[in-house]
Amino acid sequence: MAYTKPGVTRNRIYQFVRKRLLDGEPPTVREVQAAFHMRAVQSAKSHLDALVKEGRLIKVPGKSRGYRLPAAIHSSQLAPIIGRVPAGPFNIAIEDIEGYIPVQSSTEEHTIFGLRVSGDSMTDAGIMDGDIVLVRTSSEIHPGDIVVAMVDGETTVKEFRRANGQVQLQPRNTAYPILSPAPEDLTIVGKVIEVRRYLEGISLIGEQLNG
Amino acid sequence: MAYTKPGVTRNRIYQFVRKRLLDGEPPTVREVQAAFHMRAVQSAKSHLDALVKEGRLIKVPGKSRGYRLPAAIHSSQLAPIIGRVPAGPFNIAIEDIEGYIPVQSSTEEHTIFGLRVSGDSMTDAGIMDGDIVLVRTSSEIHPGDIVVAMVDGETTVKEFRRANGQVQLQPRNTAYPILSPAPEDLTIVGKVIEVRRYLEGISLIGEQLNG
DNA sequence: TATGATAACAGACAAAAGTATGTTTTAAAA
DNA sequence: TTTTAAAACATACTTTTGTCTGTTATCATA
DSSP: OOOTTTHHHHHHHHHHHHHHHHTTTOOOHHHHHHHTTSSOOHHHHHHHHHHHHOOOOOOOOTTTTTTTTTTHHHHEEEEEEESSSSSOOOOOOOOGGEEEEEEEOSSTSSSEEEEEOOOTGGGGGTTTOOOOOETTTOOOOTTEEEEEEEEEEEEEEEEEETTTTTEEEEEESSSSSBBBBGGGGEEEEOOOOOOOOSOOOOOOBBOOOOO | OOOTTTTTTHHHHHHHHHHHHHHHHOOOOOHHHHHTOOOOOHHHHHHHHHHHHHTSSSSSSHHHHHOOOHHHHHOOOEEEEESOOSSSSOOOGGGEEEEEEEEESSSSSEEEEEEEESSSSGGGGGGGTTTTTEEETTTTOOTTTEEEEEEEEEEEEEEEEETTTTEEEEOTTTTTTOOOOOOEEEEEEEEEEEEEEEESOOBOOOOOOOO
């Protein structure tokens, strides 16, 4: 290819590799070579080596298609969405999973799930009937956080408060009363870290999970 | 490895490959072989061939690490998020991209972007200040849709209406007036297909986009 | 127990991909 | 202009990986 100013082709190659990696298709050195119309493998190789040295890419030595993004950039995982919530102790059964949606998070897997909200007790906080809340089960809960809780076997989304040393679950809709459940009837499932609303049909990812 | 009942190892291999692909690390035939402690490459190969024949996997012939998930399962793409919107004709400049978030959609790439909302003119529709709306530029617009529009070079999110043959942009907050811009001052950028709110710090994917 | 289908194994070859050495051309800065 | 560094090229070698042919073992069912 034509000679470019120092750094220019380097950045373009980074963009290319980055996109391929985010698409789940790590390129070979020769695919990079071809994408930039280079006549020598080494042209691509040395750019890739440089990107690794700069810390913009990571290389698994020896392996084919071995370039990766540093962990911080790649952090996209799939969270299961459950529609109805089973009564009793809260655990996610495979049968209840509607599908998966992509979530970016640096936390460990299996700690985030999605829950479809029913009811309008949180509309003043912008959580409408039918919205999906993403819940992290491993978060510490602080007053003011929006949480998913189980009260008497029922799942609800509310704002977490404390008053007189007791936990209060506060709706964000003046038409609803504050709940002050007895500790033995209350389980905090997790903290709401994200709210999503799909205004068009949602197509969830991945069904065939049996076996 | 030990002999298993027909179908058992097949499913386990599918799970393995699926996870690897969703993690962005397509395996080689020999990596599958190793993961299941098989003593022959062909053992893994024939399972993979079978999975392709069943339609559970797709193969790019000849290429290394060439197994893929069928499109329906994989359909997750990255949409750019723009914070401020440039005045003038609407086009997404690289400089304005804050980062990327994963979106599941079957539509073509480059037609969806994210926009950070400012203002509270849509709170009754559950769109709060700071929320991110995902916008598809290729959608048909119908009355009742929530749209991103440019009025006199300013970007706004409103509900799309028609009255007396004229376009109206209706806020969803009684404190705000309905807009009835002249056609020449109005550009409909696209339709809001999703609303997201990040209650914890959001870490966008990918920063270094210069070059 | 007999039989067909599935599963696993063995060994080999060709193509793809990673890696290495050295040279030529252009850009950036002294 | 000269010098130094970056960019691009040419070629070769090794390892990894895809693919093939054929054999043996186990499962499911009659």
